[in-house]
Amino acid sequence: MRKFLCAALGACAAASLMVHSAAAETKVGLLLPTSGNYAALGKEIDDGFVMALEEAGMAGDFTLVREDSEAKPPVGMAKARKLVLQDNVDAVVGIVSSAVLGAVRDFIDGSKVPLIVANAGNDEATGANCSKYIVRVSFSNAQVNRPMGTWMAEHGVKKVYAMAPDYAAGHQMIDAFTASFTAAGGEVIGADYTPFGKTQDFGPYLTKAKAASPDAVFVFYAGGEAISFVKQYDSFGLKADIPLYGSGFLTSPLYVKAEGPAAIGVTTSLHYVPTLDTPENQAFVAAFKAKFDRPPSEYAVQGYDSARVLIEAVKAGAKGREAIAEALSKVSYTGPRGPLTIDPATNNVVQNIYVYETVADGDALTQKIVGTINEVRDAPNGCVLK
Amino acid sequence: MVASIDFWLTQFLNGLQLSMLLFLLSVGLTIIFGLMHFVNLAHGALYMVGAYAGVTAAASLGSFWLALAIAPIAVMAVGMFLYATVIRHMRRSGPMNQVLVTLGLIFVIVDLVRIIWGDIALGMEQPAILSGPVELLGVVYPAYRLFVIGVGAAVMLALSLVLSRTQIGAMVRAGVENDAMAACMGINVERLFFAVFCVGCALAGLGGAIAAPVFSATPSMATDILIPTLIVVVIGGLGSLRGAIAGSLIVGFIQTFGAVVLPGFASVLIYVLLAGVLIAKPSGLLPARG
Numbered sequence: 284m285r286k287f288l289c290a291a292l293g294a295c296a297a298a299s300l301m302v303h304s305a306a307a308e309t310k311v312g313l314l315l316p317t318s319g320n321y322a323a324l325g326k327e328i329d330d331g332f333v334m335a336l337e338e339a340g341m342a343g344d345f346t347l348v349r350e351d352s353e354a355k356p357p358v359g360m361a362k363a364r365k366l367v368l369q370d371n372v373d374a375v376v377g378i379v380s381s382a383v384l385g386a387v388r389d390f391i392d393g394s395k396v397p398l399i400v401a402n403a404g405n406d407e408a409t410g411a412n413c414s415k416y417i418v419r420v421s422f423s424n425a426q427v428n429r430p431m432g433t434w435m436a437e438h439g440v441k442k443v444y445a446m447a448p449d450y451a452a453g454h455q456m457i458d459a460f461t462a463s464f465t466a467a468g469g470e471v472i473g474a475d476y477t478p479f480g481k482t483q484d485f486g487p488y489l490t491k492a493k494a495a496s497p498d499a500v501f502v503f504y505a506g507g508e509a510i511s512f513v514k515q516y517d518s519f520g521l522k523a524d525i526p527l528y529g530s531g532f533l534t535s536p537l538y539v540k541a542e543g544p545a546a547i548g549v550t551t552s553l554h555y556v557p558t559l560d561t562p563e564n565q566a567f568v569a570a571f572k573a574k575f576d577r578p579p580s581e582y583a584v585q586g587y588d589s590a591r592v593l594i595e596a597v598k599a600g601a602k603g604r605e606a607i608a609e610a611l612s613k614v615s616y617t618g619p620r621g622p623l624t625i626d627p628a629t630n631n632v633v634q635n636i637y638v639y640e641t642v643a644d645g646d647a648l649t650q651k652i653v654g655t656i657n658e659v660r661d662a663p664n665g666c667v668l669k
Numbered sequence: 670m671v672a673s674i675d676f677w678l679t680q681f682l683n684g685l686q687l688s689m690l691l692f693l694l695s696v697g698l699t700i701i702f703g704l705m706h707f708v709n710l711a712h713g714a715l716y717m718v719g720a721y722a723g724v725t726a727a728a729s730l731g732s733f734w735l736a737l738a739i740a741p742i743a744v745m746a747v748g749m750f751l752y753a754t755v756i757r758h759m760r761r762s763g764p765m766n767q768v769l770v771t772l773g774l775i776f777v778i779v780d781l782v783r784i785i786w787g788d789i790a791l792g793m794e795q796p797a798i799l800s801g802p803v804e805l806l807g808v809v810y811p812a813y814r815l816f817v818i819g820v821g822a823a824v825m826l827a828l829s830l831v832l833s834r835t836q837i838g839a840m841v842r843a844g845v846e847n848d849a850m851a852a853c854m855g856i857n858v859e860r861l862f863f864a865v866f867c868v869g870c871a872l873a874g875l876g877g878a879i880a881a882p883v884f885s886a887t888p889s890m891a892t893d894i895l896i897p898t899l900i901v902v903v904i905g906g907l908g909s910l911r912g913a914i915a916g917s918l919i920v921g922f923i924q925t926f927g928a929v930v931l932p933g934f935a936s937v938l939i940y941v942l943l944a945g946v947l948i949a950k951p952s953g954l955l956p957a958r959g
Contacts, residue, residue, distance in 0.1 A: 318780075320889050323788035477928070478936035483884045483893065486683035486814070487928040494676045507790045507887040514792070515883065518811035520802035541792030541885050 309597055309607075310346045312366030314377040315401075316354040320480070320506060321379045324582045325352075327537065328377065328401045330575055331586025338570065339594050348372060352383050359383035360390065367396050374399060374607050376589045381405035381452055385412075392416055397608035401589040402582065406455050409631035410664035418611045418630045420592055420623070421585040422554045423661050424452055425459035427530055428503070430636045430656040431552040432463030435499065435528060442472045443528075444497040446488060448508060449476035456503035456530050464501075472497055482508065485515045493521055500525055505532040510541045517545035526550065534641045537580040539648050546641045546648055554632075555581040555620040556639045558650045567619035584619050588632075591618060592625070612668075622658065629666045633658055678808045680929055686814045688921025689821025693876035694894060695901040696828065696913040697869025703845045703908015703957045705862050707756065708764055710771040713895035714778040715870050719744045719877025720886035721786050724793045733796040737878050744874025745867050752866055775895075779888050788888065793881040817879055824872065825914060832910055841865060845908045845957050897924075900939060904946050906953025915955055 313332065315325035329349075336342040348370045352359035359378070366372045367390070374397045378384045384403035391398045392414040400408065400419040404427070409419050435443070443464060447453030453476060461471045473495045475488045482488075492500055500521070504512045509532060516527055522545075531553020534546050557568055557578045567587070571579040579587075596610035615624040621635040638654035698712045722743040727736035755774065759767050794800075799813040832838035843851040844858055852858045877890075884890065897920060905916025920939060927938040946954065 320887075322783070322888075323790075326788060475932055480889075481893070481936050482928075483890075484683065484687050484925075486686065487680055487925045490676060490679045490683060491929060494673070507885060507889060510790050510792060510885040510887075511883070514885070515811075518795070518800070518802070518813060518883075520809055520811070538790055541790050543792050543794060 308344050308602070309374070309593075310348065310370065310372045311593065312363075312370060312372035312375045312377075313347055313349045314352050314359065314362055314366060314375055314383075315349070316379050317349075317351040319353050319355070321354040323506070323537065324379050324402060325377075327580055327582035328379070328586030328589070331571075331579065331583035331588075332376065332401070332590045334571060334574060334583075335587045335590030335594065339590075341594055341597075344597065345593075352378065352380070354380040354383060356380075356382045356386035360386045363387040363390060367391075367394050372396070373602075373604055374593060376593065377401050378403045381408075384408050388412055388414065388417065395608070396604050397611055399589045399593060399611065401585045404455075405451060406459075406661070406664065409626075409629040409661065410666050413629055413631075413666035413668060415612075415630070415668045416608045418592065418608075418625055420588045420625075420632050422634070423631055424455035426631070426634075426659050426661050427552060427554060427636060428456045428460040429463045430659055431501075431528065431530075431638065432460045432465075432469070433467045434552070434638050434654055434656065435501070436464055436467030436469040440469060440499045440528075442470050442497045442499075444492045444495050444500045444525075445471050445474040445502065446492065446500065446512075447474075447476055447503040448479035448482070450479040453479065453503055457501075460501055471501075480508075483511055485512050486519070489516060489519050489521060493519070493525070497525060499528050501528045502533060503530040505530075505535070506538070509533050509535070510538050513542045513549060514545045522548060531556070531581065531637075531639065534650075535580050535582075536578050536650070537582065539641060543648075544643070547643050548640065550638065550640045550653065552636055552638045552656075553581055554634050554636055555584045556637045556650045556652055558639075558652065559620065559637065560652075561617075561619075561621065563617055564619040564621075579619075588618055588620070588623060591616065624658075626660055628663050628668070629661060630668060631661050633660045635659065675808050678806065679810060680925055682805075682808070682810055682814065682818070684922040684925035686817050686921075687925055688917045689818050689825075690876060690880055691897060691901050691921055692821050692913060692917035693824060693872050693879070694898045695905070695917055696824075696910065697872040698898055699902045699905065699908055699913045700841070700845075700910070701866055701869045702902065704841060704848070704865050705760065706764075707760065708767045708771065709756070709869075710768060710895065711751065711774040711778060712869070712873055713893075713898065714775045714891040715744050715748060715873040716877040716880075716894055717782060717886070717888065717891040718747055718778065719874030720793075720881040720884075720890060721782055721791070721877075722874065723878030723881045724791045724886050725786075727793050733794070733882075736793075737875070740878035741871035741874040744877070745871040748867060748870025748873075752863065756866070775891055779891050782891075783888050786886070790885045790887040791881075792885045795882045813882060817883070820875075820879060824875075828910055837864075897939070900943050902953075904943060904953060906956035908957035909953070909955050912953050912955040912957065916953075919954075 350362035376399045379402040381403040398417045402421045404424040445457045447457045527549045529551045531551040592614045595614045601607045601610035624633040626633050636656045636659045639650045639652045642651045719740045723736045723740040726739040795813045802809045803812045901916035901920050905912030927935040
């Protein structure tokens, strides 16, 4: 008996040693908010990330160190320092808030650690402030909205009233839309920027928008604000006369359920839609639903693709910070959202943008794709990678 | 600027609706404060619990009206629990300790809500009879918002009648004026405090449940609503029902019309007003104690 136990223990120890030597090849710091207003997004990204590692059978090849950025720049900065200096990670993945990305940019660039941005969309991060070490697989604010301006003008919308929360991303989204919409012959007849995070009652603004009698309203809202906005837009009876358009975050699968029937008929543009009819996406959606019992949102895909680009880089033989950074910008594959390439000029993702309408599907809501703009690429906007 | 009467009437209703929601919240806070000298920052968290309780009750029972009845009771139960475990022991420990403890309670309650209901915002359907717009005085306005205005006005009326016409109201007023003397006159002040605290919690729960179909329930609503509510209480005057009414109307209308007339300053206006009131009348516009 004792012999057997000894042997068993020995075997276990040997096995664990072997596992240990095979594991921890690449150490990854996941810098996501797990508390505060963006916690739901952090969770989606984390779920998508872990799923991609497991799907590739490479969960053992990566050691994950998780830190809560709280979506606050000073906290995100402190946690990024900890991950890079103390935990010695080979790559950092995550960052939901653009403000956090802006805060850590110089530190990441200076310490030459590859950062895979899984959400934050500020245009400068892959524009004037781009870095060889910062690769973005999510989207840029301009990338999501620019195609929508052209698309709406082409579909007969002439006069638009625009609304967004009053912070950097809100302005960038509306500016990108306005630029392409006016270039295509449309006119933005009015815009309101609502106090960010403080506006729950959109009634006053909706009344203003209605009085301006536009052909359509175009907005960017996300999270709780998106839910309130879509519901209130409907309850004021505006949807019948003035169709609602927006950035796809407005009717993200993550909260469209909370919006309910108010979201029906809202048309938005985004880099991922779960009803995309490709074999890659169908397999992804089925696997995600089986694991988490809900359809994946764009945030889950961003987490998934963050892991995919990392896996591709490691599979290509990259080891250590410098090599991974080098390999990341060469990654290209077809994933759930369609073809995905990292632009060598800016390190921003090049991807399709889908225009989709939220439609009723029995009692539930689903997304109907009504337009596809292929391989949308941002201009360098002053980016020089070196 | 758009100058049609319809436009301004709609904005007036918007202001009224916001005022009523603020009133449901601030009246509980101000009376608890006035009567018990207790700063309950967790009041906003109770509002959030009310919203979640409403969402859950509506989803499981399938009835908005039942949810509207259950949410205040559920929140009152939470309030009783807090009273028995924490607040009762903090009654005489001074405002700084009370602020710290109830601020801590916000974090505890918010995290409990996140554990139970998750981070993703939850929606609540409006009852069929109140969904969609109706026409009032030639203006098309959401029926549900009119309902919110109605409920707020009804609570306002009921509270003023109770406070001014009944014996309980007289006891509460006596307690606010001078609790030691009220106790000498044979009023069981502690029991009165407890009753008032429960009513305040129930109103916060009602506010949460009634707001959920318009705003949806999110963990951030606990802190989002706290600051406007505190501003209402400070502007109106601590402990006074009339102050809470005046304060919520002022804050509601300034926020609404500020957003329309001076959009760039909408979020600052209310703080300017607060500063102005604190300089001119430090005890609020209509303080409970003369």
